[in-house]
Amino acid sequence: xxxxxxxxxxxxxxxxxxxxxxxxxxxxxxxxxxxxxxxxxxxxxxxxxxxxxxxxxxxxxxxxxxxxxxxxxxxxxxxxxxxxxxxxxxxxxxxxxxxxxx
Amino acid sequence: xxxxxxxxxxxxxxxxxxxxxxxxxxxxxxxxxxxxxxxxxxxxxxxxxxxxxxxxxxxxxxxxxxxxxxxxxxxxxxxxxxxxxxxxxxxxxxxxxxxx
Numbered sequence: 001x002x003x004x005x006x007x008x009x010x011x012x013x014x015x016x017x018x019x020x021x022x023x024x025x026x027x028x029x030x031x032x033x034x035x036x037x038x039x040x041x042x043x044x045x046x047x048x049x050x051x052x053x054x055x056x057x058x059x060x061x062x063x064x065x066x067x068x069x070x071x072x073x074x075x076x077x078x079x080x081x082x083x084x085x086x087x088x089x090x091x092x093x094x095x096x097x098x099x100x101x102x
Numbered sequence: 103x104x105x106x107x108x109x110x111x112x113x114x115x116x117x118x119x120x121x122x123x124x125x126x127x128x129x130x131x132x133x134x135x136x137x138x139x140x141x142x143x144x145x146x147x148x149x150x151x152x153x154x155x156x157x158x159x160x161x162x163x164x165x166x167x168x169x170x171x172x173x174x175x176x177x178x179x180x181x182x183x184x185x186x187x188x189x190x191x192x193x194x195x196x197x198x199x200x201x202x
Contacts, residue, residue, distance in 0.1 A: 001105065002105075003105035003106055003108060003109040004105050004108060004109075006109055006112070006160065007105075007108050007109045007111070007112030007113075008112075010112045010113060010116040010157065010160065011112050011115060011116060013116065013153060013156075014115065014116035014117075014118075014119030014120050014153075014157075015119065017119060017120050017123040017149075017150055017153050018119045018120075018122060018123050020123060020146060020149075021122065021123030021124075021125075021126035021127050021146070021150070022126065024126065024127055024130050024142065024143060024146050025126050025127075025129060025130050030136065030138045030139055030142060033130070033139065033142050034142050037127075037142055037143075037145060037146035037149070038145075041146055041149040041150070042149060044120075044123075044149075044153055045149050045150075045152045045153040045156070048116065048120075048153045048156040048157055049152070049153075049156045049168075049171065051156070051160065052156040052157075052159050052160050052168065055159075055160045056159065056160075056163070056165050056168075058165075061165050061168060064168045064169065064172055065168060067172060068152070068168065068171050068172045068175050071172070071175040071176055071179075072149070072152070072175050075175065075176070075178075075179035076145075076149070076179070078179070078183070079145055079179055079182035079183055079186070080145075082182065082183050082186035082187065082190075083138055083141050083142060083145070083182065083186045083189075085186070085190060086137075086138055086141075086186045086187070086189040086190040086193070087136065087138035087189070089193045089197075090136050090138065090193075
């Protein structure tokens with residue numbers, strides 16, 4: 001029963017990691033790509049790490065997994081915010097070009 | 103199929119999926135038109151490598167890999183922030199040159 005639960009978590013995590021990658025390659029600009037990579041990516045990694053915690057089944061390992069997920073969820077939005085701020089100029093010139101063309 | 107066989111199969115399938123996502127993110131890193139696209143791809147690759155550490159810990163039972171994942175979650179963030187600040191300041195410098 002536990003094995004099935006672990007396998008389910010791992011497969012779901014792998015699926016979300018793949019969805020994030022497809023989003024990064026297919027979506028049209030930086031902001032949408034960031035949306036795919038941060039949200040789906042963190043969810044995929046977190047699910048895989050939770051599966052790992054259930055498999056190894058020890059208190060200190062669970063604490064480590066919780067800390068990793070917490071750090072991921074704390075740092076990824078900050079990183080995404082910084083990249084978004086850095087790409088404002090590129091996006092603005094792109095929008096100006098579109099407006100002038102219309 | 104027993105549950106242990108299912109777990110083995112799930113670990114293999116997850117390895118394939120996560121490695122595929124790593125490869126696709128690398129393609130975006132190579133072709134990404136702007137620096138911001140490349141930074142996003144690099145960030146994505148760091149998160150995928152954390153997932154690889156988790157799957158490898160289940161596959162081998164070596165729990166030290168979780169320490170690697172923890173450190174990677176912190177250091178990958180620093181790399182992203184450093185590159186983003188670099189891109190921002192490079193743009194600001196270019197604007198200054200254009201204004202002069």
